[in-house]
Amino acid sequence: MSRFKIANIIAYGFVTLFSIYVLMPILVMVLTTFKSKREIFLEPLGIPSQFGISSFEKALSVGLGSFMLNSFIVSFFAVFLIVTISGMAAYVLSRIDFKINKFVYLLIVAGFAIPPAAVLVPLYTMVSNLNLLNSLFGVIMPLTAFGIPFTVILFYAFFLDFPKEVEEAATIDGCTKLQIFFRIIVPLSGPVIASAAIFQTVWIWNEFLLALIMLTSDDFKTLPIGLLKLRGEWTSDWGAIMAGLTIAVIPVLIVFLIFQKYFVRSLAGLGK
Amino acid sequence: MNKNNTQTNSFSLSNDKVSATILLVPALIFCTIFIFIPAIGTIVGSFYSYSLTSMNNWKWVGFGNYVKATQDEYFWVALKNNFIIVFASIVLQVGVGTILAAILDRGIKYGRVIFRTIIFTPMVISSVAVSLIWLIIYDPNVGILNAIFKSIGLSTPSKGWLGDPNISIWMIMITAAWQNTGFMMVLILAGLQGVSKEVYDAAEIDGATGVKAFWYITLPMIRNVLIVAILITTIGAFKVFEFIFVFTQGGPSNATQVLGTYIYLQAFNLLHMGYANALSVILLIIALFLGWLQLKSSRKA
Structure with a gap:
């Protein structure tokens, strides 16, 4: 019984310590x-007076409000496009026996494996040639493409x-695949x-590399790129930098806490 | 009647093809324009020498960029760092994530949801914000890491936590683990919850309980989930960018570069587009190999 108790203390101790590491x-x-400023410098471990x-x-003052608005626009449109386009394609792949379907599915899986960093130069050149650098449209399009394979x-x-x-019944009633789908x-x-939208929103809201070269x-x-400006503008004014991060992070944390069940569910499904 | 029926069928068949094409084509167009064509562009561009400013001035160099890579010490440093990050991430994120998942699954009774929620939280914060938060923790003047070390009488690194590459690569790992371990925990926890209670009962009759039962019975049963976790972590380790970009910019003297940041440096700071493409092709080959492994393992699962 006491052996059980010790194991129990170790178990609680481990998760508690890890939680402190996360919360600190x-x-x-x-x-x-x-x-x-004085407190930041002299009392790193203290609490503010x-x-x-x-x-x-x-x-x-560095424009966090407008960065957040840009992030919102990019996330909204990209996630809408990703979920719609991916749902349509996945339905065809799972239902209709085209001979090329297996090839298309493999292509999609290959697309999932290709990271943006591996196609950075041609992608930048393409967006630049289309005169879409420094436009939200110019990041929404490639971000949508990179979100599609996983979804x-x-x-x-x-x-x-x-x-x-249900679909078979509808087919007999004369519905086309398009009508059945919608x-x-x-x-x-x-x-x-919901799972797909949550997953892609988190990814696009936080996406850095493509936004960095395009905007x-x-x-x-967008917000992740804008946050760097905090550091540029307020080099060693840690109060200002942390205030900016607080503004950027706390709303996401609140949304997460409200929907945490769905977040966990959507990620947990990955292992299956 | 019979004739009519056939007509309806053939009509609906062709109609099916039309609607199927309408549904499938947008995904293919997006992926082709923004993923596959650039991927081909990367491969073609890797055989040329050109810069952003002289876009029309491509010079064929054959395998020159690849030869350059093999002789470029910083490329090897970057590749080595990626591999260090892969192994350390597997140990820190998958290893610790498994322990946490096991504790939350059967080790404790109270507070499971609270602990799970707390530990998972960093996953939703952008890596740039995470890096900036940890930047103040590692700061030699105002950081709490220094303050903690000093308060218990330990010495702190003279060049700061991020100034010495031998130390800073580990600081990057600690930050990456902070962000990703909760994700691995949730993934593995889902696998553990699929193991039925009967299995544990049977194990107990055979005398296997606690850690022993976990090691010999539970782990083999969640093998597939663990493989997925390791692959996701490995793929993530090759995509590492923000932590290094914010912490060290790949410095001092390129000692903390990884493939991602080194490609960015070559392309957008040094304007060696051809060379950046060759490095990208190497990343592409590694990524496709890992993707193929993932596909293979998920088919087994």
């Missing part, structure tokens, strides 16, 4: 935001398990659509 940086970020908001004003794979697995009887499949695919003008920067 977030706590440092929030506390530093409110500290005075008062809750000033001057750091927030400095952080907002097709996700939908494909879902549609394979989807009961075919009137029958889509309304019944809520969970997988150099402040007017079009």
